[in-house]
Amino acid sequence: MSTETLPFATRIWFAWLCLFRVLFDGRFAMRLWGARDAPQLPASPHVAGADGARDGPAPSAVTSRAADTAAGPALQLLSLLQRDGRLVDFLQQDIASFSDADVGVAARVVHEGCRRALFAHATVEPVRSETEGARVTLSAGFDADAVKLVGEVTGQPPYAGVLRHRGWRASRIELPQTVGAHDQRILAPAEVELG
Amino acid sequence: MTQFAVGIDLGTTHCALAVAPIPDAHQDSEPPHVIAVPQLVARGQVEARALLPSFLYCAHESDGPQALPWDANRRFVVGEFARTRGIDAPARLVSSAKSWLSHPSIDRRAAILPLGAPEDVAKVSPVEASRRYLEHLSEAFEAHFGGVALAKQEIVVTVPASFDAAARELTVEAAAAAGIERLTLLEEPQAALYAWTLAMGDAWRKHIRPGDVVLVVDVGGGTSDFSAIAAVDRAGALDLVRVAVGDHILLGGDNMDLALAHRVRQKLEAKGSTVDRWQHASLVHACRIAKERLLGDSAVDSVPIAIASRGAALLGSTLRADLTRDDVTLTVVDGFFPAVDSNARPAARARSALTQLGLPYASDPAVTRHLAGFLGRQAGALAEVEGFTGRSDGSLLHPTAILFNGGVMKAASVRTRIVETIDGWIREDGGAPLRVLEGADLDLAVARGACMYALVRRGKGLRIRGGTARAYYVGIESAVPAVPGMTPPVSAMCVAPFGMEEGTEAQLPPHELGVVVGERCTFRFFGSSVRRTDAAGTLLDDWRPDDLQELPPIEVTLPSEGRRDGDVVPVRLRPQVTELGTLRLEAEPVRPLHAGERWRVELNVRPTA
Numbered sequence A: 001m002s003t004e005t006l007p008f009a010t011r012i013w014f015a016w017l018c019l020f021r022v023l024f025d026g027r028f029a030m031r032l033w034g035a036r037d038a039p040q041l042p043a044s045p046h047v048a049g050a051d052g053a054r055d056g057p058a059p060s061a062v063t064s065r066a067a068d069t070a071a072g073p074a075l076q077l078l079s080l081l082q083r084d085g086r087l088v089d090f091l092q093q094d095i096a097s098f099s100d101a102d103v104g105v106a107a108r109v110v111h112e113g114c115r116r117a118l119f120a121h122a123t124v125e126p127v128r129s130e131t132e133g134a135r136v137t138l139s140a141g142f143d144a145d146a147v148k149l150v151g152e153v154t155g156q157p158p159y160a161g162v163l164r165h166r167g168w169r170a171s172r173i174e175l176p177q178t179v180g181a182h183d184q185r186i187l188a189p190a191e192v193e194l195g
Numbered sequence B: 001m002t003q004f005a006v007g008i009d010l011g012t013t014h015c016a017l018a019v020a021p022i023p024d025a026h027q028d029s030e031p032p033h034v035i036a037v038p039q040l041v042a043r044g045q046v047e048a049r050a051l052l053p054s055f056l057y058c059a060h061e062s063d064g065p066q067a068l069p070w071d072a073n074r075r076f077v078v079g080e081f082a083r084t085r086g087i088d089a090p091a092r093l094v095s096s097a098k099s100w101l102s103h104p105s106i107d108r109r110a111a112i113l114p115l116g117a118p119e120d121v122a123k124v125s126p127v128e129a130s131r132r133y134l135e136h137l138s139e140a141f142e143a144h145f146g147g148v149a150l151a152k153q154e155i156v157v158t159v160p161a162s163f164d165a166a167a168r169e170l171t172v173e174a175a176a177a178a179g180i181e182r183l184t185l186l187e188e189p190q191a192a193l194y195a196w197t198l199a200m201g202d203a204w205r206k207h208i209r210p211g212d213v214v215l216v217v218d219v220g221g222g223t224s225d226f227s228a229i230a231a232v233d234r235a236g237a238l239d240l241v242r243v244a245v246g247d248h249i250l251l252g253g254d255n256m257d258l259a260l261a262h263r264v265r266q267k268l269e270a271k272g273s274t275v276d277r278w279q280h281a282s283l284v285h286a287c288r289i290a291k292e293r294l295l296g297d298s299a300v301d302s303v304p305i306a307i308a309s310r311g312a313a314l315l316g317s318t319l320r321a322d323l324t325r326d327d328v329t330l331t332v333v334d335g336f337f338p339a340v341d342s343n344a345r346p347a348a349r350a351r352s353a354l355t356q357l358g359l360p361y362a363s364d365p366a367v368t369r370h371l372a373g374f375l376g377r378q379a380g381a382l383a384e385v386e387g388f389t390g391r392s393d394g395s396l397l398h399p400t401a402i403l404f405n406g407g408v409m410k411a412a413s414v415r416t417r418i419v420e421t422i423d424g425w426i427r428e429d430g431g432a433p434l435r436v437l438e439g440a441d442l443d444l445a446v447a448r449g450a451c452m453y454a455l456v457r458r459g460k461g462l463r464i465r466g467g468t469a470r471a472y473y474v475g476i477e478s479a480v481p482a483v484p485g486m487t488p489p490v491s492a493m494c495v496a497p498f499g500m501e502e503g504t505e506a507q508l509p510p511h512e513l514g515v516v517v518g519e520r521c522t523f524r525f526f527g528s529s530v531r532r533t534d535a536a537g538t539l540l541d542d543w544r545p546d547d548l549q550e551l552p553p554i555e556v557t558l559p560s561e562g563r564r565d566g567d568v569v570p571v572r573l574r575p576q577v578t579e580l581g582t583l584r585l586e587a588e589p590v591r592p593l594h595a596g597e598r599w600r601v602e603l604n605v606r607p608t609a
Helices: A008-025 A025-036 A072-085 A087-092 A100-122 B081-088 B096-100 B126-144 B164-175 B190-209 B253-270 B275-296 B327-338 B349-357 B367-377 B413-429 B445-458
Strands: A122-126 A135-138 A157-160 A168-173 B004-009 B013-019 B037-042 B047-049 B055-058 B076-078 B094-095 B156-161 B184-187 B214-219 B224-235 B236-246 B302-307 B319-325 B400-404 B435-437 B471-477 B490-496 B512-516 B519-530 B547-558 B568-577 B582-591 B599-603
Touching: A072 A087, A072 B037, A072 B319, A087 A100, A100 A122, A122 B471, A135 B319, A168 B327, B004 B126, B004 B190, B004 B224, B004 B445, B013 B037, B013 B126, B037 B081, B037 B126, B047 B081, B055 B081, B055 B126, B076 B081, B076 B126, B081 B094, B081 B275, B096 B164, B126 B164, B126 B547, B156 B164, B156 B190, B156 B445, B164 B512, B164 B547, B164 B582, B164 B599, B184 B190, B190 B214, B190 B236, B190 B400, B190 B435, B190 B512, B224 B367, B253 B275, B253 B319, B253 B327, B253 B367, B275 B302, B275 B319, B275 B327, B275 B413, B319 B327, B349 B512, B367 B413, B400 B413, B490 B568, B490 B582, B512 B519
Parallel strands: B004 B156, B156 B184, B214 B400, B400 B435
Antiparallel strands: A122 A168, A135 A157, B004 B013, B037 B047, B055 B076, B055 B094, B214 B224, B224 B236, B302 B319, B471 B490, B471 B519, B512 B568, B519 B547, B547 B599, B568 B582, B582 B599
């Protein structure tokens, strides 16, 4: 990899991209700063065309470069919700100009697909099993991450109050394993139909 | 070292893998569990799923390598991503390889799939596609058990009961090419029954008693397969015997989903919408889910279907229709499972259709008519079964219990329709209503049952007997003076009787066949799933057209060593059913040059000329 260079056209694109990311993304700027004198650039944000990275020596450990970054799982989840439930398409579109009926129809696609994706990859269960509106008592040492006190928050435990929201806990989350060198930032590839 | 019993369901639309450790003599066996199979589910994303879709995507150069955790450079995809990527580029997708494997009018070892693919696609044969599915399962097994080789285990691979001798042989060939040399074949409906006994525990013996006949109705994604299994009393112990199997019917759940999608598509088009290929694929998928909801829950009358457009704009371009209970009842329940009389028969397929290149899909979509045909044709199936105490004199085969298998059977109203229809037939014929055997998982039963059979083969446990589901015959042209315009009449000589058990040989038939030295000699070949009493050597001059089905011919080539080219050597055919469960025919010269001289007779898998 170290002796390879990017094609010129890609470099123009990359320079353009870097200009804006350096200006608006402080962490990216930091990484690029650190890479100025390094012997080799850190993970290039783009797989170098169809022939560059792929025709190189076979990666011995088959893991994605992007998976190493902290954003890997988040990108994976977004990509999953887009693939199964068109979530990114939905959020990217301006819904103000559409009727409730149009939004409703699109919401069915998003709801059905995202729900299926969520249930396949995570188990989400209520934090509290009581029905909302029930009176509950919290003794001393309750889990403050799992239960939030609202309203007149004062005094000492035990606290007596009304359950307003049951809360959600992800008791399992399993994302697919990433294999091969793919740019994980591509949440959905552009599609070009031939023929 | 053999540590595990492994069941492999090599299905038309899905594969599954079930495993159980082989216990020591004094231990109880653990129930088989299904191993989730790691597979690509999207570009660069691997997930383990219980089912491996039986699809092969021949990747284009631009797709790049299709890395798996155990192979960074793979150039093809098997499983879920193959299926979805295949919607994008359908010409590169191989599907239904198993149906091609049993297609009598193509060369099944020839690289023909995907049919009509562009030049740059490295095509594969139906055998090779099956090999890749088995290889993927084998790799998944090794990954799961940290390098334990699948090939060393006790392996059972399931095939449709209706698979003929050549299709079974090719399945074994695909397994061998995938490194699995040692395996046993098991009929899928039998596997489903094993899985049911497993799910019931010891209680199953309360549900099946001597005199019972279990009808297994297995409607998978692409095929329908029927079997009848009788419970008999043998020296005071219960014994199960598979007494009849149905024809190979290419008709399954996929046909039903397509029919529903077509119906919804018409509604959309009536409103002026157009549906492209991707939307059609989403529509089929949405219809399957909606169908399961409507047929599973009688309180739901209509399920909304929304199909997004291909572009990034979701709002304003999403198609919207409803699938109603009426749609599903008319299309699926009445369309595929109509209430018909017991004398109804499926519309016959024109013979010429077999010469076309394409799968010989069932020309009659009514599963119930195929069932009526099966029970009617097999009316005499119980007459010769030793130890059977139930009724065997009806005008159709009387099942006393029914076991469903396959995803389609998740729909309660489909199950009810089948039970009511068969009950009607039997009632007219003076029989008692069916009992429904419940409790097995409809998607994974076959893999689990196959694994259990692998355990049974190693130790104790009840084994379903039955042997080959057909008798086999060679055609012998009678020596009559030539008459212009008249083909000489053909007699059929039984070479392998019905019900030959694994690892057995039948008597050599007394009649001789003439084989020319140094030439490839082919003989017409027939199978019968109804003629149970013909011994090897029985000569039929005449038979009912339905009794014998012509199969691709068999061939034998006699080497020239020790004989003169062109000489005619009289031989007898020696039938054998191997331990694997495949039929093997050998030609034995009547006057051998040395003891034990014999030649292999090939079951032809090339198209009939």
